[in-house]
Amino acid sequence: MKITLPDNSSRELPEGSSGYDLAKDIGPGLAKSAVAVTIDGVQKDLHDEIMTDSSVSIITIDSDEGLEIMRHTLTAQVLARAIKNLYPKSKLAIGPTIEDGFYYDVESEEVISSDDLNKIEEEMKKIIKSKSSITKKLVSKSEAMKVFKSNKEPYKEIIINESDQDDNFQLYYQEDEKFVDLCRGPHLPNLGFIGSFKLTKVSGAYWKGDSNNSMLTRIYGTAFNSDKDLQQHLDNLEEALKRDHRKLGKEMDLFHFQDEAPGMVFWHPYGWNIYKTLQSFIRNKLDKNGYLEINTPQVVDRKLWEASGHWDKYRENMFITEIDEEHANEKRVNALKPMNCPCHVQVYNQGIRSYKDLPIRYAEFGSCHRYEASGTMHGLMRVRGFTQDDGHIFCTQDQIESETALFISLLSEIYSDLGFKEFDIKLSTRPEVRIGSDEVWDKAESALENAIKKLDYPYKVDEGDGAFYGPKLDFVLTDAIGREWQCGTFQADFNLPDRLDAEYVGEDGNKHHPVMIHRAILGSFERFIGILIENYAGKLPFWLAPQQVVIASIVSEVNDYAIEVQELLKDQDVRAEIDLRNEKISYKVRDHSSKKVPIILAIGKKEKIDQTVSVRRIGSNDTEVLDLKEAIKQIKKENSIQH
């Protein structure tokens, strides 16, 4: 039979040859590092027989595919077996690979906690030491069921039962045949290929990811082909930990949380300073882009939420308020707004709108409250009280495309100014359950799509992921360490204007419902500031930094000069502070460096006499002595780059 290789060359091999035979035929080095094969695009075990002409490529251990197969074997054959050895009563569920690692879900009567990971790792090492080969048997559905019934593995039975295939269930065994796992394969040919690994954490996870199902114990691990790669990965995790905005927020004295108000931020002066700077930056951009800023109530009668549909669909996430009966002369139920949109429609509805008024772009730094489930909160990233850079555009269907284009260019300008040069766009189209005619959806979807195309941005389409009320665009930015954050959103809405009776008088003299577009660029200030802190590891760009310059005196006799420098900087709207403490300069440098102050100006006798300053920038160990006037000029310039 004829085997075609990836470089389009071909070889003749006898029928029934395996990938291993092929590798051997090509060269001994390849045979040594081969772990699996791809036959006509499908991954197979290295020793699977090939019966017909096909195109085959060998997967080696050092390839990405090989690494993934190694992780897969590690979890399904080694971790699973180790768990069964240590916890014989446990039931195996599933054990897939994930980015950088793998996990295995098991049901266990005994509690397995992170303290037990060492013990499990040791057991895994014992298993690996055997360097056992891995073989498989192909069995029918009924045989597979029999095997796992006798092994008392109910989750495997469920998996087999729910499968639509009747034959070719793959059972993988190690040499001693004391352990068997059901698996789609492929696996390593033997355990000698297992590299360096570490179990990282243990947590709960629902069977099949459904919160109605029972909670299983999930054991996570990470694995690489070499110790070096593993260490690199662990170092990266540590680096991410160093950037944690909750840790930096404490160190930089930006904000805190406390028990009495879970999920609500107590902003400290420096943190609030970042917030204010960011807000005025956004406000300025919105003003220039035709938005009209408004402000609407926080506490609104349930009647409006009933009319908008939130009372029905969103109530479990709403903070509902009641007025103390003793003091109230009327009983009414209010809710803290979880969204601004219904209130924006109320503003729109005051007065009669003409098609000539459209588009109307309302913006609000809308303070919202949502009752998030307790386990979901996470620092500034997921809170219960937050402020959106929210906006609603009321326009005609024909204006959707031009509004989309305007929005995207505003968004990309803002992201770029904030240091995020690239972002991805995701277009979500009509879901199965939706309102509005197909004709309207056609029009709206193509309006969004055309706008992106004309701006020549790449985008992905997520079929069926739109809201029931209209298609949407999501904007995902990538931070300095490669993590993705969905921030911006642009959602057409055919529903709410109708429900809340928003209308305009058209050219034809008749009343029509406008399209309403919900849009945000940052998402929420709280979350975005969290993202900024982590992206910059606390070292915010000069214009965003809460303390921009600290003037540190080296000896007390120059304190008056330090104050003079501070005043000059303050005159230029620079946030400058002085440090006149009776401490050594190295102490002061350490202190302010750890607080991520962008510029430290050290001042001693020499500087006072020469009317200079010694400039030290965060992230640099060098200092530069500059003429005072020149330094102020430079700092002023730096502060104005983004505005």
Place this chain on the structure above:
RNA sequence: GCUCAUAUAGCUCAGCGGUAGAGCACUUGCUUGGUAAGUAAGAGGUCACCGGUUCAAGUCCGGUUAUGAGCUCCA
């Protein structure tokens, strides 16, 4: 909301049945020092909250609240 873990001084953490500890930060004294921690002394705690076991509970047990890692959720 679910699983597991955690909660001790302003911060980071040790203590794990027998009268509460360290480092840093803070206050005071000495020190005026040239770019990431000078030095000595002092002050600082209902050991998250409620209950139980015990002669005796930060310490063991139960509950509550919050936090962390995941899961689920985030029209």
